[in-house]
Amino acid sequence: MSNLWLDFEKPINELENKINELIGIIGKEEELKKLRKEVDSVKKKVFSNLSRWQIVQLARHPKRPYTLDYVKRIFDDFMELHGDRTFRDDPAIVAGIGAIEGKTVILVGHEKGRDTKEKIKRNFGMPYPEGYRKALRIFKLAEKFNIPIITMIDTPGAYPGIEAEERGQSEAIARNLKEMATIKVPIIVFVTGEGGSGGALAIGVGDRIYMLEYSTYSVISPEGCASILWRDSKMAPKAAESLKITAKDLLSFGIIDDIVPEPLGGAHRDVSKMAETIKSKILKTIDELQSIPVSELINQRIDKFRKIGKYKEK
Amino acid sequence: MFFKKKKPLTGKKKDIPEGLWLKCKKCGEILYKKELDNNLWVCPKCGAHFRISSKIYINLLFDNGEIEELDVDMESIDPLGFPKYKDKLKNSKAKTSLKDGVISGKAFIGGFPVAFAITDFSFMGGSMGSVVGEKIARLIRFGREQRLPVIILTSSGGGARMQEGIFSLMQMAKTSAELALLSKEGIPYINILTHPTMAGVMASFASLGDIIIAEPEALLGFTGPRVIEQTIRQKLPPGFQRSEFLLEHGMIDMVVSRKEIREVLISLLRMFNYAGFKSRAS
Ligand SMILES: [Zn+2]
DSSP states (O other): OTTOOOGGGHHHHHHHHHHHHHTTOTTOHHHHHHHHHHHHHHHHHHHTSOOHHHHHHHHTOTTOOOHHHHHHHHOSEEEEOOOOSSSOOOTTEEEEEEEETTEEEEEEEEOOOSSHHHHHHTGGGOOOHHHHHHHHHHHHHHHHTTOOEEEEEEESOSOOSHHHHHTTHHHHHHHHHHHHTTOSSOEEEEEEEEEEHHHHHTTOOOSEEEEETTOEEESSOHHHHHHHHHSOGGGHHHHHHHHTOBHHHHHHTTOSSEEEOOOTTOGGGOHHHHHHHHHHHHHHHHHHHHTSOHHHHHHHHHHHHHTOOOEEOO | OOSOOOOOOOOOGGGSOSSSEEEOTTTOOEEEHHHHHHTTTBOTTTOOBOOOOHHHHHHHHSGGGOEEEESTTOEEOOTTOOTTHHHHHHHHHHHHSOSSSEEEEEEEETTEEEEEEEEOTTTGGGOBOHHHHHHHHHHHHHHHHHTOOEEEEEEETTOBOGGGHHHHHHHHHHHHHHHHHHHHTTOOEEEEEEEEEEHHHHTTGGGOOSEEEEOTTOBEESSOHHHHHHHHTSOOOTTTTBHHHHHHTTSOSEEOOHHHHHHHHHHHHHHHHHTTOOOTTO
């Protein structure tokens, strides 16, 4: 993991290298203790003061846990379910049925893939229409058997390609937005990494929307925005500031319901701890939502989106 | 006869741009503007559809060009403090005499009352920020409460309006949720897609019609062709993402010339009427 430090983590990296050199050397115990204290305080300082662009980098970190990393740790039992029953199985979206502490739960999430081969197979987490259609099929399955739904969002966006357009990328996304609004079971949404525009929202309509501390959610990528605004994708850091795409931003706008805290240094530094936090959030929220009558749940869900928007009227 | 064919309606004089002559982008023919206007801004030689304002659409779609406009006073603010957004809004307002990118309200088509909205490309590309999203959502609700067929015509190249960030993205969910409720009430929803309708608009309310009509050769899709070309590093086939391409791929019901859209709408409304759909107001 040591070769995967981000630029702004350099002071932490240097201290940890020093610590590694001293481990096990007799007579250096005091110095080691001091350094460990120091690295802790430097970490806290760096991570309490991240710019939006630094958070983008954490959200896209190559070691960032993906949906299946969480599934392995959160579920006691899980079976992946495949295919949209129409065209093919899109590996950029994973779906399945599983159990968490005796509760049956349906999960749908983007999956980016870890190594090069898997990334290509999963199209870097960029779904085709059939990915969204698989998601919808599984949502309907959940509704039929009264099973709560968890979704995990982590995508650069819906795939921009010829076949995606031929098969109706717009229609697939639009239909999910419409159908998810009135699905008769609780839907809990976690933005775990990159919330890339319509391709993210297409599995993002729910009763509770949570963002991991260092995740992002945006109408356009900072690079895309920078290209349009300043004709220079290198202005992405500035675009990230303008777009206001962090969990803190979205909470302050009243768009998400809560921020899920990450382990110090980001989710990838302690995946088990991150999974544990998500798991307890899931269990608590399911209890909360299952106590609401279904018709009321749907009213509240639609109302939540109705209220989003800033404008003036005379 | 249930309805009378009227003389073709034309745009008002004040909506005709400066200068007397215009060159057709498709066939190169030099056209007299007044003649073009009389022909609903369709090239008499090659049939190319020129982009027109929401005002001209109101004239050519609705009985006597009359509407009762809703939410007239709604205006955008700058929720993110986004670079240059305030100036852009100011310039667009001055240029178009619109308050934002959509007009909505109630009108009649061949005597049938409808709830309608028309997005206008000339206002920031017809993109959807909070105002467009809210007005569309309210219009759909209005249609549900009044039991009026909802007809939405789009000319929205910009998709979700970048300058309002996440607020714009969420309008996709808001408008689609209202359509879910409309659909459960069995009220017809018709889309008319015109050049161009893309991204966040196409991936929400513009793709959810019971019937989807498109003008010929309109650019319709999720990702813009330039971005697709950059991503896949190859030239796109001719006609890609045009109305006829979507028809062929099963994404829309019909491609209809601008000159015939009104008549097609009247026929559809009549058939829904015969099938038992009754507006509260009719
Ligand atoms: Zn021509």
